[in-house]
Amino acid sequence: MLLRIYGIFLLLLLLQVGDTYAQKRSNEIELVSPLTRTYVYPTRVLWSEGNLENVPHLLEKGNGQANLTNTNVAKFKNTSVSRSSVLLDFGKEMNGALEIVTGMWPGGGARNIRVRFGESANEAMAELGEKGATNDHALRDIELALPWLGKNQTGESGFRFARIDFLDKDAELHLREVRVISTIRDIPYEGSFHSSDERLNKIWEVGAYTVHLNMQDYLWDGIKRDRLVWVGDLHPEVATVNAVFGYNDVVPKSLDLARDATPLPGWMCGISTYSMWWIILHHDWYMHHGNLKYLAEQKPYLQGLVKQIVEKVKDGKEDMNGNRFLDWPSSEDPKAIHAGLQALAILSLERAAEISEALHDVDTKKLCEETVAAMRKYVPEHNNSKQAAALLANVDLLDAGKAYDQVLSRGGSQNFSTFYGYYMLEAMAKAGKYEEAMAIINEFWGAMLDLGATTFWEDFNMEWLPNAARIDELVPEGKKDIHGDYGAYCYLGYRHSFCHGWASGPTAWLSEHVLGIQVIEPGSRKFKVRPNLGHLTFVEGTYPTPFGNIWVKHTKLENGKIKSKIKAPKGVKIIR
The missing domain is CATH 2.60.120.260 (Galactose-binding domain-like)
Known part of the structure; x- marks a missing residue:
């Protein structure tokens, strides 16, 4: 009997020691840097x-x-x-x-x-x-x-x-x-993009590298200034992570940081739209990686956040408090901001409804759908803002063709922005203006490359170009210093960040719309592949999934038709 008791005691002691060692080992692992x-x-x-x-x-x-x-x-x-x-x-x-x-x-x-x-x-x-x-x-x-x-x-x-x-x-x-x-x-570039347009190829690569640099302990927006987790800014960054690197724990780690640092009724970063982007990001992350357990961990916070957004909708119109912000170039246009907030509230609640369905949360899903139905009866003015028109078009509050004809096409890349330019490109794709969108990418993002950039900037304005010197040379007498002489708001002069992850939108856009690879079922189990080559004679590339990489090559034939070769890993269904 004594031997049995002693044996049980010894076993419990060994288990305790094992648990202590495992915990210690776990703590050690957490302290290992992911950086090389x-x-x-x-x-x-x-x-x-x-x-x-x-x-x-x-x-x-x-x-x-x-x-x-x-x-x-x-x-x-x-x-x-x-x-x-x-x-x-x-x-x-x-x-x-x-x-x-x-x-x-x-x-x-x-x-x-x-x-x-x-x-x-x-x-x-x-x-x-x-x-x-x-x-x-x-x-x-x-x-x-x-x-x-x-x-x-x-x-x-x-x-x-x-x-x-x-x-x-x-x-x-x-x-x-x-x-x-x-x-x-030290992570591989699983995604790739190579086409007959070398300038587009370079833009894809520079957007990928810009985000790669910002994948530090957390997913930052800038590596010089704004070494912070700005949740709205994460959206184009995460789209690029999905298109280039596939799964990386820097994304959920950053999303969790934003959640834990923002107890309700706070808005993430003090900005209502940034809490909306958090919902949209979780939807996109689930679509690509399908981790239902991780999604379920967000349920209590999501339920509270949905109620908070809904409480700020009056008679179908958004009335958000906190900092009312889309991006800096639109920040002095209250009509554009109102239109953008209406669109983002609709998009975030629609994404929350889809998440709630996956989590079998009937009440939250119903609340989202009822609120969206009321909000869709009201269409605010875009006030000729490209930011507002793009967001309205992307949620079908404004016909995408009209948005392009009336607003997005005016002045070409004038009044584009490095952050919301991604959503302007998305609206142009929705209108079927793929060639025009590629021209904007070549002109707007390509101009930064022409000035010596190796990463994309916090902001850029085509009006800065005349007589501007390159950033990789000392400014000659009589030339403009495009870094020191320009900028606005929080990014005046040399405070302006020249490596800002939110500017990487063309990388994700080219993979999604030119390679034509878009996820349509949670966990990357089903993709739609529909290329749009515009002036390109061919495009070839890869897109990462949890099952391996999708490979495609699209070639334009003499009759204008596209010949496609597609290889998908086992477990991934392709819809053409």
């Missing part, structure tokens, strides 16, 4: 001044280690009245820190430098406060000491350019290496 570190060396010295020797050596790849030979070092020599400085170009926008490896200067001791980061060359040359240059969210202007025969890291931020100023008087500084420690998720 890669070293990136400068591609060119864009500018320098002062007494410098062997600066081109900084372009050579090293081993990150100081040594006693003190060969192959760049030397900065200051007098009592002159300083030595250099501006380095790392070739592309990155999220990361700067690592500097030092040599053996005479006399030993620390040396002091100043580092300035820039998403454009001129931002890296600016003083704090000059044309909006700021240390908000990430430090871009820092003074620090460097050790003799050692190395130091500074940052992190989003940047492509770094200026280093040697600050000490009558002293020498030896640098063996200057490199970026880039932090990024």
Whole structure:
């Protein structure tokens, strides 16, 4: 009997130890970063001044280690009245820190430098406060000491350019290496897009890379400024994640963060539309990945949020409190905002009804459907706003053809925006204007590439183009600084983010409408494949699903008809 009791006690003790170890192991796993570190060396010295020797050596790849030979070092020599400085170009926008490896200067001791980061060359040359240059969210202007025969890291931020100023008087500084420690998720690009239009191909790639950089611990909107989870901004980003990377836990992690940080009756980020986007995002995520258990975890919050939205609808008209916001370019147009809020309230409640049906929540589904029925009896004015007209068309409150003819076609890419441009493109597709939409993508997003961009920007305006200098060169006299001289609202001048995930819409749009691959059943079990080539002679690409990648190739024949080859993984049904 005693042996039996002892045996049970020992078993319980082992189970407890096992549970403790498992919990400890779980905590350890949670602390493992999903990010990898890669070293990136400068591609060119864009500018320098002062007494410098062997600066081109900084372009050579090293081993990150100081040594006693003190060969192959760049030397900065200051007098009592002159300083030595250099501006380095790392070739592309990155999220990361700067690592500097030092040599053996005479006399030993620390040396002091100043580092300035820039998403454009001129931002890296600016003083704090000059044309909006700021240390908000990430430090871009820092003074620090460097050790003799050692190395130091500074940052992190989003940047492509770094200026280093040697600050000490009558002293020498030896640098063996200057490199970026880039932090990024090491994940494959499962989705792809290749067509007869190389400019469209590049735009697809740059949109994908823009979002990839923002997939840090959470899905940010910007890697320099706005290193935050902005829920509305997530919608085009998540569309790009679905089209390029497939499932990634950064999405549910970010959606859960927004939910947990916003107890009802709060609005996410203080903005009613952003809580609506949260509902729409969960619907889209479920359609692509089909995790019903995860969807069920949202049920209590969803029920409360639906009631909160419905309470703000009076006689079929939205009357939302909080910050009434669509995007920045429309932010001073209350009529457009009202129309947009009406459309988004309808869309979010329709998506909530579909979610509720999947969760067998009859009461919430009924509440959504009754409210939507009342809201559809009222059609607000779009006030010639492309944002408002697009949203109204996308929920069928306005005929898409009329929206295009009356508003979206006026002025081409004039009054487009990097965020809501995605929904304008969606409305153009709904109107069957695929060729026109591709022309807008080439003109509007392509213009940023023409200016040297390697990622897409927080905002862009075609009116900024005349006489604008490239961002990868110092602005010549008589030219406009498109970074420092423009911008508005919270993104004036150099505060303007040049890597903003909400600008990636063309990547998702090209996959969905040109490759023609659209999910139509939860869990990616059924897709519609209907290509729209416009001027293209061919397009080929892949789209990720939980079962593997769909591959398509569409070729335009001499008679104008499209020949399609489609390969789908087992478990995925294709409707043509």
